[in-house]
Amino acid sequence: MENKPEKKVPSNQINIELSEEIAEGVYANLAMIAHSNSEFVIDFIRLMPGVPKAKVKSRVVITPEHAKRLQAALQDNIVKYEQTFGPIKQVEDSPKFPMNFGGAVGEA
Numbered sequence: 001m002e003n004k005p006e007k008k009v010p011s012n013q014i015n016i017e018l019s020e021e022i023a024e025g026v027y028a029n030l031a032m033i034a035h036s037n038s039e040f041v042i043d044f045i046r047l048m049p050g051v052p053k054a055k056v057k058s059r060v061v062i063t064p065e066h067a068k069r070l071q072a073a074l075q076d077n078i079v080k081y082e083q084t085f086g087p088i089k090q091v092e093d094s095p096k097f098p099m100n101f102g103g104a105v106g107e108a
Contacts, residue, residue, distance in 0.1 A: 026057045040067040 028044035
């Protein structure tokens with residue numbers, strides 16, 4: 001019987017699992033962001049026209065360091081997207097909400 005060497009996974013590689021349910025994704029057309037000194041809270045919300053109530057579809061809590069990495073990754077991907085598909089148009093009349101999570105708030 002022949003001994004086959006085991007394949008070694010590089011030490012800097014992470015095995016990421018993606019369940020079928022999560023892989024489907026969730027549609028959101030608004031993000032509300034709050035932060036404290038130790039974390040950023042990003043709520044992804046689905047806002048429907050003519051409906052006075054919007055639902056948070058997903059909440060992600062990350063460290064400030066990861067928020068900075070996310071910002072850089074989004075910027076990099078936006079640049080690549082626009083190189084391929086052209087500039088992303090922004091609508092000036094985006095909705096304004098009087099919501100506050102008790103901290104500094106931003107919208108995306």
